[in-house]
Amino acid sequence: MAFTAPVSEQRFVLDTVVGIDELAATERFAAATPDVIDAVLEGAAQFAAGEWAPLNRVGDTVGARWTPDGVVMPDGYRAAYQAYVEGGWGTIGVSEEHGGQGLPFVVQAAVLETLGSANMGFALCPTLTVGAIEAIEHHGTPEQQALYLPKLATGEWTGTMNLTEPQAGSDVGALRATATPRGDGTFSIKGTKIYISFGDHDMADNIVHLVLARTPDAPVGTRGISLFLVPKVRADGSLNDVRVVSIEHKMGLHASPTCVLSFGDHDDCVGELIGPEFGGMRAMFTMMNNARLNVGLQGVQVAEAATQKAVDYARERVQGARAGAQSAIIEHPDVRRMLLRMKTQTMAARALVYYACGQVDRAGMGDAEAKDRLEITTPLAKAHATDLGNEIASIGVQVHGGMGFVEETGAAQFFRDARITPIYEGTNGIQAADLVGRKLSLSNGGAFASLITDMRAEAQHPQLTALVDACEAVGRRLQTADADDRQAASYPFLTMLSVATCGWLLERQARAQGADAVKQASVAFYLDQIVPEAMGLEAAANAPASQLYALTADAF
């Protein structure tokens, strides 16, 4: 059975978790009427199922290929991307001023979810363009905005993010790419960047590379970094001096070319500064924070797709008997448990990511509380939703039995594709460090305290309230713990707080008008069975770093 976007679930989450009606009541998002939202979700569902889902497998088996003339996408991708551009699917979340539809970020996220469930590797391309748009919208000059945003909005041009270098991964401050003034206001860019998703391809007329580099005499570390815009094709139509050195041979996500890009091999790579000199980290975070949410969204994408495939298989596969009668495996208790877990955890991931995305829209209108909430939920959404995407894809393989290990079935592709999501856009360990480092102390601890307060005000299930209490206690302790102890506890704490947040949002859904039997049963399962698992992490979240260092590095 083909992929079907979960439109009514998406709509329900927008209503109950995001409060889309509140957003639509603002001047900025007046266009987001219920009819428009329905039309967008339905339209995206049809488009994704019809145009992108059928290309998912060839994206995996053939994949993007490097040639001396650049990266070539598999057959069908160019046309399907053109259909995306023509359908206006890229313009959803871009402001009307810059050629977009001016709908909320969270609605754009719902569309990206649908596209990515149909074809995750493909959907990474517009996901990156969204990041480039954000950076230029917030930090570009009016001229830069006028030149680049309309083309990026439609998707006629695509965007990339160029941060990583071989010696500078999680430690972005170690980067060495240089930007030398050319005397005309532009810069000459030189350096090598790795892991550049869609760093090259043949689907768009131009590619807008956003590149972190150092100007001459810049301070060391992150303070000396600036952001530059380097177009593949310059304004005069000439090719810029950017070369694809190679593409990676990856475990999954084969439709997405992961490039090594060399800038300025011939000292003729022209870039322009985006934002102020040394403002690179700030601009990068603009681009990256929302990109982190969109990677969390990839967790939702793969979770939904894997769940649908596993449910279909379990309904059709007859094996063994229950209560004396031959039955499809969906009738067997342990298979049922796996499927319900998949379905419920998918709901949890979606609730968490949509919730955070909704805060982008609120924060964008100056809501300071929403900005805090966005900051503290971003690492949860990125890390926990991608962890769930991986867990769910793995259960999907298991439900298929031997067929899950055979590539033709497709369950294996989800499992392989999903594995990058806890790694890129800041590893999940980096997210956990961000949570216990910057986010717990944000607004003097107010961002954390207000999340706890909101959860406590609504949470009713005894296991959930116990988890909220435990999160508060651990979080408060970590606020004053030393750096090592904080980080040692960071990952278990991140998972506890994520599950608490998901439980809170799911319980709210179950209480809402229109919650159907599927929702009720799924939420009950989550609260009764999954929330207690998170309590099992409390010991680790309270353990000191000294336990990790009882063993020397040499002794491992």
Next chain:
Amino acid sequence: MAFTAPVSEQRFVLDTVVGIDELAATERFAAATPDVIDAVLEGAAQFAAGEWAPLNRVGDTVGARWTPDGVVMPDGYRAAYQAYVEGGWGTIGVSEEHGGQGLPFVVQAAVLETLGSANMGFALCPTLTVGAIEAIEHHGTPEQQALYLPKLATGEWTGTMNLTEPQAGSDVGALRATATPRGDGTFSIKGTKIYISFGDHDMADNIVHLVLARTPDAPVGTRGISLFLVPKVRADGSLNDVRVVSIEHKMGLHASPTCVLSFGDHDDCVGELIGPEFGGMRAMFTMMNNARLNVGLQGVQVAEAATQKAVDYARERVQGARAGAQSAIIEHPDVRRMLLRMKTQTMAARALVYYACGQVDRAGMGDAEAKDRLEITTPLAKAHATDLGNEIASIGVQVHGGMGFVEETGAAQFFRDARITPIYEGTNGIQAADLVGRKLSLSNGGAFASLITDMRAEAQHPQLTALVDACEAVGRRLQTADADDRQAASYPFLTMLSVATCGWLLERQARAQGADAVKQASVAFYLDQIVPEAMGLEAAANAPASQLYALTADAF
């Protein structure tokens, strides 16, 4: 850095968990002196590192290939297999009577662990031969034993297990392959079998297929199944009528050809009965129970290999700073947590599997209590150790960051290879069903009660004793629960009981003479941080099946 077998850890586990000295004190295993064990472990370590590990990557990238003349292994495999045969590595656990060295099954397991850590796909071939040997040793006639066992012991011939058919996977009773008497005591075999690992290859002179089939007028279901031996090459040197139809295109384990075999296309496939007619299930369980332990062992194999690779990478990769100084990532608390988890969970998996393997040796000498213990720990060893193998391989990818998703690094291969282990030889769900079905009630519940009693007698850590108590309570409840409730709780219960068992065996190790700092630190981490996680499963293990059926199959 190349793979190095953990010889001293293997030896320590044999001493403290298995009680190898007790086995060596028996007449049957008098050969298992400390010197011999050391020589075997050391020799296997050198052989595996020198001959098999270097072929791991080509096994993945080139893999076994199907040709019209049969399956061809990648370059180097034939010679490396020949070296295995000449080194006598297959003969370790086979009785001296049949050309073996007469060492304990658990010592053979240690050797297989080493071979499989070096090259898991390759090691599956001798693993299957072990299963064939067991079946023939227990159920074959003296003539069959004399004909087949010496060649299987050396590995000159290899063995396969042919159970699964397209409609008969977990439900083996649904199989349809037929065996018709030919009037001379032999049978004509006809049918198609799928997922036959090493069903064909070019490394040995003959392949001994053990095939489940039905004789004419056999009862339906499992009661009507008999086991047949079908050699690839018949005694007169002619080829038997067995054809490789295709091999699967799998996510991992590419060095292991997974064949579809067609028996009797030309009505000329000759097989001989092993054991009595209709004794197929019993013979299959002989072969399969130990095969289950050997699959659990694959969890240990991949865990050890993935851990070593991740530790090496984390020591070398410099990124970011700790306490103000640039450092290798192994110094960062969250990376440290991942590595310690990998190391500790590998120890846990090894303790569990070796312990169960030791019971094979004790049970084989008529120890009824050991037989019960073997029965109840087999599903734990198979399911939990393979779950751990997957978890650890996944953490290994994570430690590598972006490099983990790039195939050249090798971390991805472990992740892909490991994924089959929770599926084959009875899915882990089937193991859980076996635990709560057959095993909890074994010996009127005595097998379970005695395990709890033994754990309680030794366990000291408060979290561990709490977990043992919880396991006892859940297990007792499940003994009288109805089938659906039992199965609904089966998987969380299996994990709880497995963690309790691992904790018990690890705590024993930490107390033992010779326990070094690595062991102490690892065990402390396990007891303080991992055991409590298992307590988080108690709610799920006590939840009724009705929660899973609150949603109809259509509503998913």
